[in-house]
Amino acid sequence: MTIMDDSAPWTTTPITEDLLRGALELERTEHGVLPHRLPARARAQCADGQLAVVEAQPSGVRLVFRTAATAIELDVLPTKTVYRGAQALPGDAYDLVVDGRLVDRATADGGNVLTIDMATGTRTTDSGPVATVRFTGLAAEPKDVAIWLPYREVTELVALRTDAPVEPVAPHGRRVWLHHGSSISHGSNAESSSTTWPALAAAAGGVELVNLGLGGSALLDPFTARALRDTPADLISVKLGINVVNADLMRLRAFGPAVHGFLDTIREGHPDTPLLVVSPILCPIHEDTPGPGAPVFDDGVVRFRATGDPAERAAGKLTLTVIRDELARITAQRAADDPNLHHLDGRELYGEEDFAELPLPDALHPDAATHQRIAERFTERVFGPGGPFAAP
Incomplete structure (x- = not known):
């Protein structure tokens, strides 16, 4: 993938509920918004650290919009989970689906790292910077775009930028x-x-x-x-x-x-x-x-x-x-x-x-x-x- 031309016009679109599917709630954070798959009331009723991590890992959560953009940038602050002494696991990909077809896949460098010691149960978090996920070379024609977020990374959504306007997409009456x-x-x-x-x-x-x-x-x-x-x-x-x-x-x-x-x-x-x-x-x-x-x-x-x-x-x-x-x-x-x-x-x-x-x-x-x-x-x-x- 190539980096966008900085001279190209940018459209920055606020990340709101009408652009997200698969999340039950959006939490406003210092950096942007954090999708949750359990509502605040549920989260308040359980202090289990395992649950706190997995419900905020956005499995099935995706940004969905219609655009003629040829390039898309998504700023994110991921929290990656690693297990001490174990090999890295899959699940950190951002999938770009255009008109129902998977066309690209990217990962986010940077972000926070949560290290879990499965033998002792201890957890430590190291802070990191916001990262940018880029998709380029898309056709300059109207299309339905879905960006599926990583199922293994807690993902704060910071900014969505495109080189053409973005509008929400209705679910087309699907169940x-x-x-x-x-x-x-x-x-x-x-x-x-x-x-x-x-x-x-x-x-x-x-x-x-x-x-x-x-x-x-x-x-x-x-x-x-x-x-x-x-x-x-x-x-x-x-x-x-x-x-x-x-x-x-x-x-x-x-x-x-x-x-x-x-x-x-x-x-x-x-x-x-x-x-x-x-x-x-x-x-x-x-x-x-x-x-x-x-x-x-x-x-x-x-x-x-x-x-x-x-x-x-x-x-x-x-x-x-x-x-x-x-x-x-x-x-x-x-x-x-x-x-x-x-x-x-x-x-x-x-x-x-x-x-x-x-x-x-x-x-x-x-x-x-x-x-x-x-x-x-x-x-x-x-x-x-x-x-x-x-x-x-």
């Missing part, structure tokens, strides 16, 4: 799909925000995505259920289970009522909206072994293992097998009075045969190719003919 899940829905090891499995499935299904995938934080929190309840949507899905197991958060006695309460809260705001409950994809380390999960480091490569004892299932400790059975039971029970409630076994998206071909690189998260496969399966089973989200 809004509101999705909640764990790090796999957040993005895990996908190449970028526009290529996570929810983003790929949304594009294939012709819907507008609001991605509330929260890495490590799909824990049936009541404040998350209220955020889902209060967010306008035409379609809703919740992918539940893996974080409850690898956090060793609750026992079977608590899990069932928590799921009922989570769904009850969503239904308060969306009584008739198609609602899909998705159980976990295959994850061999936790199929029959409870959590907690723990990282293991080997020459900078992180892998995960389950540290629980399978014998503890008798005392109510949760495994993925137990959770899948419970989610199937709960949704079948509720569906008798809720015809718009649906269930999908996550192993239909990624099961034993898939694991043999495309194993989970760190034993917990899928890679980019597996995101593509999960998206294709979800599109076929959920958005396809006869699926719960099929177009009317």
Whole structure:
């Protein structure tokens, strides 16, 4: 990419809600605006540092506008997350999508760095400067532009500059799909925000995505259920289970009522909206072994293992097998009075045969190719003919 000619006329456009999709709230900051995927009320009800980071990582959040610009500059202040002793992970790309097609990808140099020691839980932040992301060489004709923000970097938006005026774009009447899940829905090891499995499935299904995938934080929190309840949507899905197991958060006695309460809260705001409950994809380390999960480091490569004892299932400790059975039971029970409630076994998206071909690189998260496969399966089973989200 080339740097813009400084003599060219500039148009600076304020970054406001009508240019952003996929965020539930914008916070005004010293530098600009910070997109959040949980509202302030929810954030105030949980002091967990993990949640604070992941809800501000803008997975699925994108700037959308119409312009004839040939060049675009976006000033940002990213906060990059690195794990001490581990190799760098993907998820730092800004994807430029023009008229629905990915045409360029860039990263932001500079910004803050949050260093997490997974062995001790300690966190340190080093401050850095505002960075500029540039896209040039675009056709000088009106076009719909979307800039998908990195799913792994907290991103303060400072300024948007173009060499032609910008105007907001209406969603063209497309249905809004509101999705909640764990790090796999957040993005895990996908190449970028526009290529996570929810983003790929949304594009294939012709819907507008609001991605509330929260890495490590799909824990049936009541404040998350209220955020889902209060967010306008035409379609809703919740992918539940893996974080409850690898956090060793609750026992079977608590899990069932928590799921009922989570769904009850969503239904308060969306009584008739198609609602899909998705159980976990295959994850061999936790199929029959409870959590907690723990990282293991080997020459900078992180892998995960389950540290629980399978014998503890008798005392109510949760495994993925137990959770899948419970989610199937709960949704079948509720569906008798809720015809718009649906269930999908996550192993239909990624099961034993898939694991043999495309194993989970760190034993917990899928890679980019597996995101593509999960998206294709979800599109076929959920958005396809006869699926719960099929177009009317």
